[in-house]
Amino acid sequence: MDHFKNRSVIIATKHRKEAAIAQVLEAQLGVKTVVPEQFDTDQFGTFSGEVERKDDPITTARVKCMKALELFGGDLVVASEGSFGAHPEVPMVQSDEEWIMLLDRKNGWEIVGRALSLETNFAGRAVAEYEGLERFAQEAGFPDHGLILRDKENSIAQLYKGIQDWGILQEIFEKMRKEHGSIWVETDMRALYNPTRMKVIGQATQNLVERIKSLCPQCAAPGFWIHNVERGLPCAQCGAATHGISRFIWSCQQCGHHEARPNPDKTVEEPMYCFQCNP
Structure with missing residues (x-):
């Protein structure tokens, strides 16, 4: 679109979400994507609980966008945020809801894309034997999908993230089991450790593009939805x-x-x- 062609857009991410976002935006909007180094999105909340997310996903994506513009300049930025849990309409089923916001400071536009998917490996379980851990890992798509080990559910006292190696997984498990008897294992939902989530972020990005291309019949602004x-x-x-x-x-x-x-x-x-x- 002419509104965005040849403009630079910041992708405000720490966890390599550009893998799902950049190509879609560049191919369909004609933008040039920029990923700033050392932008710490963990300050706005972590799935593993060290930092509590204070706001809803859309507000959090907006805060990421504004912070990125403050730190790196420019006038066009995108940021995404996800939530995992019970599907809002399908009982007893887990889901992944991804939101992605484009903030255009030049034109005063804020456009949000969304994807809601049943495709997620989001899960956690207490295990006391390696066989149980191995079974959970296989169900979660390990080692392509990363895992997190804790001393107990929701604890951050002893926490190992981003595990993607069978040997390391067993080594940490055996060490923790000696101390605690059983441990808590869960899927690592950060995008760079979760290809399934990365796919849904791509779907949300496509939805964002579709919304951007939908122009208001009255004022011709994008985002008519x-x-x-x-x-x-x-x-x-x-x-x-x-x-x-x-x-x-x-x-x-x-x-x-x-x-x-x-x-x-x-x-x-x-x-x-x-x-x-x-x-």
Whole structure:
């Protein structure tokens, strides 16, 4: 896009997220990506708990962007933040939600991309025998995916991160087991130690680009996107309103223009989701 072509964009990362972000932005927006050295994003929170994340993911991504501009100059920056845990809609299933923000200080734009994926190895377990540790490691995709060992869940008293070698894993485990009897093992969710997460960050980046390319029909600013929904899709059998989405509300954060657009995927809901036909 002409708004971004040939501009330099800082990728505010410590954990090599440029591997999932840089090529997408360069190929589709025509920007030149820059990764500053020694930018410590751990100061805004760590998954392993040494530093508590004080804000929600979007706020944290914004703080990263602003700090990077303060330290390194420029007027265009991207930063991402992830969260792991129970899927918001699918019971008993873990998920990875990734957010990535583009902050354009020159034009006053803030655009956010998102990806929600069931593809994650996010897990943790107490183990007392090496066989149990070995089984967990195999399930987690080790050694391509890194592991963390602790003396107990959520403890930072004894903490080993970024383990990606079977010999080192066993050596640390045996040492800790002598001291504690059992240990806590968990997946290392930092992007450079987790190829599965890196893939989802790439998906979020693609979503960001799609949002950037979606221009407001009123003011032509990028980022015209769905920000709400209207429910009440009629039942295909009786016509009663259901909880299904009937319209998507598209809006512009710059000028406030919004449009209600019909659900492009379906015009009626299955009777099984109707409160009248299937109470």
